[in-house]
Amino acid sequence: MKMSAAKVKMRGKKMRNQPSSVQYVESSTQNGGGGDEGPSSIHPSTKRPTNTNQRGGWVRGHQKDGGGYSREMPKYITAGAFARARAAEVNTMLKAVTKTTGSCHVFGALPKHMRRRAMSHNTKRLPCRLREVANRMREKSLQAGPKKKKEQAKSKSRKARRRHGNLLMEFNRRQRKNVWLETHIWHAKRFHMVKKWGYCLGNRPTYKCYRSCHRAMSSHCLLQDLSYYCCIELQGEENKLLASLSELTSKETGPTFAAALCLSGRRQGSVVVYRAGQYPAQPLGPVTFLWRPRSQDLTNRQLWIWAHPTIKQDLLLELQKVCQCCDAVVHPVVTPAEVFPSLQLEPKPEKNSDGKKITKTKRKLKFKDANGPPAKKVLGDGTRSPNIPVTWKSSSKGIVINDLTMEIVRYRLIGPQSCSVLAETMEAATVCNEINESKPSLWWPEQCRSKNKMNLHQQQTHVFNILKGIFSTGELPSGTVLGLTVDDPRLTLPTKKVKALPCVKHAQEVDEERRELILQGVPELCCQSNLWEQSVRNNVTDNKTSEQELNRMRNEVLVPGSRLSLTPPQGRVPILLVQQPGKQVGNEMSSWGAGWDLLLPKGWGMAFWVPLVYRGVRIGGLNMGVKHSQNKGAPHFPHDYPDCPSGVRFQEEQEAELLAKFKRRPPAKRTNYIKHGCLAPFGCPWQQLSEEWELISREGGEEGRRDCQSTAEADAVMEEMTSCGEIAETKPLSRFIVLRNRKSLRLLSGWCRPTTSKGQKSCRVGELPPLDSSAMTGFLTAHRMSLVWVRLSLLCKGKPELHAMVCVPTAEDLKLLKKKRGSCGPQEPLHRDYFKSRVRRRKKEPKKAAESSWCSDNTQGKESVFSSEPNSITTVDPKSSSSDIILGLWPDPLPSITSHCSRVTLGWVTQGDFSLSAGCGEALGFISVTALLKTLFNQPMEHRGVFLLRNPTSLHYRFAKINIEV
Amino acid sequence: MTDQRTPGMSTVPQTAPVLTDSTSLAVEMDPVEYTLRKRLPRKLPKRRNDVYVNMKTDFRAQLARCQKLLEGGGHREICVHGLGLAINRAINIALQLQASSQGVLQLAANTSTVELVDDLEPEDPDEASEPMTRTRNNSAIHIKVFYPDPQ
Incomplete structure (x- = not known):
């Protein structure tokens, strides 16, 4: 008879008010004959047994150990004693009946159907007879309550906490670990926030908006805060910069830092960066870059590289290496901490102290804060300690690297009408001629004096005005840059949310200019912006009109609600507009998701955010970013870069997260992935996949399919090889790489027989060498161990999911497809879970050693069976301890991946969903190049490029058309 | 929305000399490989009764859409636009509409030229100095499908 602790506690609570024992107290030594064994007069103890594990008081049902019953019936009964004992029993019974069990609430006495909601709160909901008692109890509890609470709440009153200075202090404390963007509070009220990459970022809105966000992206405008992207500034002579940077990139992957248009500063470029001189191995990740246009008075060129925060450290190290910038400059550039000296003062005491100390120092801090400087809002990177250098200089090359993280706010507007949203939100800065003596340091009045600069400003304004007449963002050349100075957008804030709509005018001369702009892009001169100047940026940030000041001005307006007419002299902001090309690859939906990036000086984030929101844009979080690149068919940064260090890290995190989620389910409700023949439902062992295919191809491609199936043997060979390391035939297998060579990709793409998304119509391909064995071997020797990024669109039903398998259809499958176009696809036969019995046995005998007789049967361990009989045991390592076996998942050393199921596996999907823009299920993922070529080679021409997709939780294969988009 | 999409933005490697009207320097250069990328045709604001025909959506669906506009939508007239390859289809749709209405509907066709980039x-x-534009x-057709005025 075991009771859990909670049960015991509950029982104790119930029995609290009950009479302790039903037993009759034998006061005298009246041990009448053998009457001792009667059920009533058993043990003379009156005490309730203290041990809760024993029975006390009432026990329900028949008890195992015989309970109170005796074995034998008493021989005789003394009438008096018996009667008294019964009387005692009846007494206690009556007492027990009148008392309520359970909670001490008054309404516990009421039957269930008479209880009402919030009875304990409002006693009038009780029947009259109970009210008095309830009132008394309530008072009692009220007296007891606040005492307890007072001990808990040590903080100040809400009013005090919400006071501006204190609130800011609290905010600054909270963003010490994970930096807040400037729009953080706006987001935190509306989004599910996640802590990622050292930032607090909005993941997805709390309201339902998946479809409306997609609609916004494809027909109106979606806004995203991308300020968490890190900007690294390089300054130096052009040829030296280019020479250093060329080590990081390769021309084979497309335009590099040196591309002529980008170098002039008219376009933004994007490039995948590798570790210095390591191409094609060891990529770091994709970056975008922007050159500052050349100007007469500057000999040095300036370059901004925008990178994801996860690769910033690696990239900085690499840049320092190639530029030979090893000496960190400590002081000269104004760090964000220096801008606000008070910032350094207040976080310091807590900075390195652990949790316990924080509570102690708090008192001190408060005290200090009372007469110290008021807390200032953190702008820029608040977490960075002032000792960390942000500038590096090279003495030999004269290159300066500057870390501008959080110095520049970056917003992304996605959608065809982002042009009109921008045009409506912002107005080019008005000229300010008055010379204000009191504030001599403002940058705009000074600029207004120079005639050159005013000319430039007018030209830029003119271009911006033409932009207003452009209906869709995709019409412009991709990556166009436009520098501009605009008025404070808060001044023109509409009173109500409006939807920005384009106004297209038909005028002859405007049409001409617009055509010029569409064809040629923005002239080089107009790409210049004052945002490049650090001094101007700081000036603008420091002199920003506060919200309070603006409200005061609004208050003073004669007609309430009318627009503020006069712009204060500090209300001009230099900005940069960068066109973001949409879908550039592939044949359809071209320039879907094109938009503009808006770069602002720090501190001005909210001033632009709210006016943009008031123009009827949708706001997207991180997950919309993923969907955006998914619809564009582009790999999303940490997710789809398995060969980059941050991509590897991301996959590990994702795997752990999915596994934890899997484990949270009750075991009976978990998917048994072994039965589904899914070896790696949570992660993708890319390395193993490419190694296996490498071995298959090495064993001679002549045998074709037969060969594919015998990978299990290959697996064994491989293991031998890795253990001995003496197979001399070829060099040892290296790490897998992702194919990014443009020419090879184009070749592959042509061989895949590209079609439109559902595979209805084939597209035109240019001249291509035919896919024959010599071309194939040539290609494979050039690109061994490589993966290729592919897009798969399902031919009929089905929605691909994360980590779905891409498989090769057999000849019968293709016949099936030929017979009926809409055919659903084959099924995978159910696999057997051999680990189940082990798990079960372990449960039964927890102490027994893990090695079971079952395992010792095949001590060779490497038993492998061809995939033609899918219900077979594949490699089982006898050493794998059963302790880490989870029901439904393969234990760690995975058997051969390629041949595990009835269809040979080529790769996995990393992003899959129903695509709202294509109207069918679409998946993006990587497959092995070797596998792809071998399969294509064997497939008949009319079915070339048709593959199978299978979700990890399903046994159903679906036909899908593969497309490689370059 | 059946917006006008050019059926195919092919990334066909072409060999220069591509004669461009803006630059003539391509003629002198060695044949450099170019990637052709078509930009979207210029968009104009769309009324509710404008139908842009494309080659991607099913023909019947587009026809049904037009019928719905004319019958259920309460529009007295709709405009069917087709560009390039879709001209044929636009004409087909218009004729089908007319045939199914037993001659009540009338057509008025206009052609135009659209400049594409x-x-x-x-x-x-890095070799070529400038990517070229x-x-x-391309031809386009705009067919007005309307009920004639009762007088």
């Missing part, structure tokens, strides 16, 4: 991106980005013309 292509980008030519050099394969080797060229314009070309």
Whole structure:
């Protein structure tokens, strides 16, 4: 008879008010004959047994150990004693009946159907007879309550906490670990926030908006805060910069830092960066870059590289290496901490102290804060300690690297009408001629004096005005840059949310200019912006009109609600507009998701955010970013870069997260992935996949399919090889790489027989060498161990999911497809879970050693069976301890991946969903190049490029058309 | 929304000499490989009764859409636009509409020329100084399908 602790506690609570024992107290030594064994007069103890594990008081049902019953019936009964004992029993019974069990609430006495909601709160909901008692109890509890609470709440009153200075202090404390963007509070009220990459970022809105966000992206405008992207500034002579940077990139992957248009500063470029001189191995990740246009008075060129925060450290190290910038400059550039000296003062005491100390120092801090400087809002990177250098200089090359993280706010507007949203939100800065003596340091009045600069400003304004007449963002050349100075957008804030709509005018001369702009892009001169100047940026940030000041001005307006007419002299902001090309690859939906990036000086984030929101844009979080690149068919940064260090890290995190989620389910409700023949439902062992295919191809491609199936043997060979390391035939297998060579990709793409998304119509391909064995071997020797990024669109039903398998259809499958176009696809036969019995046995005998007789049967361990009989045991390592076996998942050393199921596996999907823009299920993922070529080679021409997709939780294969988009 | 999409933005490697109307320097250069990238045709604001026909959506669906506009939508007239390859289809749709209405509907066709923009991106980005942009013309048709006025 075991009771859990909670049960015991509950029982104790119930029995609290009950009479302790039903037993009759034998006061005298009246041990009448053998009457001792009667059920009533058993043990003379009156005490309730203290041990809760024993029975006390009432026990329900028949008890195992015989309970109170005796074995034998008493021989005789003394009438008096018996009667008294019964009387005692009846007494206690009556007492027990009148008392309520359970909670001490008054309404516990009421039957269930008479209880009402919030009875304990409002006693009038009780029947009259109970009210008095309830009132008394309530008072009692009220007296007891606040005492307890007072001990808990040590903080100040809400009013005090919400006071501006204190609130800011609290905010600054909270963003010490994970930096807040400037729009953080706006987001935190509306989004599910996640802590990622050292930032607090909005993941997805709390309201339902998946479809409306997609609609916004494809027909109106979606806004995203991308300020968490890190900007690294390089300054130096052009040829030296280019020479250093060329080590990081390769021309084979497309335009590099040196591309002529980008170098002039008219376009933004994007490039995948590798570790210095390591191409094609060891990529770091994709970056975008922007050159500052050349100007007469500057000999040095300036370059901004925008990178994801996860690769910033690696990239900085690499840049320092190639530029030979090893000496960190400590002081000269104004760090964000220096801008606000008070910032350094207040976080310091807590900075390195652990949790316990924080509570102690708090008192001190408060005290200090009372007469110290008021807390200032953190702008820029608040977490960075002032000792960390942000500038590096090279003495030999004269290159300066500057870390501008959080110095520049970056917003992304996605959608065809982002042009009109921008045009409506912002107005080019008005000229300010008055010379204000009191504030001599403002940058705009000074600029207004120079005639050159005013000319430039007018030209830029003119271009911006033409932009207003452009209906869709995709019409412009991709990556166009436009520098501009605009008025404070808060001044023109509409009173109500409006939807920005384009106004297209038909005028002859405007049409001409617009055509010029569409064809040629923005002239080089107009790409210049004052945002490049650090001094101007700081000036603008420091002199920003506060919200309070603006409200005061609004208050003073004669007609309430009318627009503020006069712009204060500090209300001009230099900005940069960068066109973001949409879908550039592939044949359809071209320039879907094109938009503009808006770069602002720090501190001005909210001033632009709210006016943009008031123009009827949708706001997207991180997950919309993923969907955006998914619809564009582009790999999303940490997710789809398995060969980059941050991509590897991301996959590990994702795997752990999915596994934890899997484990949270009750075991009976978990998917048994072994039965589904899914070896790696949570992660993708890319390395193993490419190694296996490498071995298959090495064993001679002549045998074709037969060969594919015998990978299990290959697996064994491989293991031998890795253990001995003496197979001399070829060099040892290296790490897998992702194919990014443009020419090879184009070749592959042509061989895949590209079609439109559902595979209805084939597209035109240019001249291509035919896919024959010599071309194939040539290609494979050039690109061994490589993966290729592919897009798969399902031919009929089905929605691909994360980590779905891409498989090769057999000849019968293709016949099936030929017979009926809409055919659903084959099924995978159910696999057997051999680990189940082990798990079960372990449960039964927890102490027994893990090695079971079952395992010792095949001590060779490497038993492998061809995939033609899918219900077979594949490699089982006898050493794998059963302790880490989870029901439904393969234990760690995975058997051969390629041949595990009835269809040979080529790769996995990393992003899959129903695509709202294509109207069918679409998946993006990587497959092995070797596998792809071998399969294509064997497939008949009319079915070339048709593959199978299978979700990890399903046994159903679906036909899908593969497309490689370059 | 059946917006006008050009059926195919092919990334066909072409070999220069591509004659561009903006630059003539391509003629002198060695044949450099270019990638042709077509930009979207210029968009104009769309009324509710404008139907842009494309080659991607099913023909019946587009026809049904037009019928719905005329019958259920309460529009007295709709405009069917087709560009390039879709001209044929636009005409078909208009004729089908007319046939199914037993001759009540009338058609008025207009043709026009649309200027399209292509980008030519050099394969080797550092050799050629400028990626080129060229314009070309394509025909378009705008068919007004309407109920004639009762008088």
